[in-house]
Amino acid sequence: xxxxxxxxxxxxxxxxxxxxxxxxxxxxxxxxxxxxxxxxxxxxxxxxxxxxxxxxxxxxxxxxxxxxxxxxxxxxxxxxxxxxxxxxxxxxxxxxxxxxxxxxxxxxxxxxxxxxxxxxxxxxxxxxxxxxxxxxxxxxx
Numbered sequence: 523x524x525x526x527x528x529x530x531x532x533x534x535x536x537x538x539x540x541x542x543x544x545x546x547x548x549x550x551x552x553x554x555x556x557x558x559x560x561x562x563x564x565x566x567x568x569x570x571x572x573x574x575x576x577x578x579x580x581x582x583x584x585x586x587x588x589x590x591x592x593x594x595x596x597x598x599x600x601x602x603x604x605x606x607x608x609x610x611x612x613x614x615x616x617x618x619x620x621x622x623x624x625x626x627x628x629x630x631x632x633x634x635x636x637x638x639x640x641x642x643x644x645x646x647x648x649x650x651x652x653x654x655x656x657x658x659x660x661x662x663x
Contacts, residue, residue: 572616577620578644
């Protein structure tokens, strides 16, 4: 009986240590600045619309946010109107979505898990380009 109790306590202790290490690593990786190509400076002004994080986990049927889901029709309609105005001005539209690959975080909340329905852009969004940035870190800019 004593071995079972000690084994259970040891397993719980090991699990807690693994979770703590995972969270420390996730925090460290989350604060790393992206390593993409440096954007060149141009003499003329350019602008773009960033459609940021309107995924199905936020506004769609798999949303865990009742407020966003209830109000999403109006929100998406307004975003689509803004997208249309940017297209009419020949401006760039860039879509940003979140995707979490950390298995421990996905164990707790898998709504943004890589490849899941929730990580995809809301299907009501007007998609006018194939430029998509996948945000997989806590900080972005």
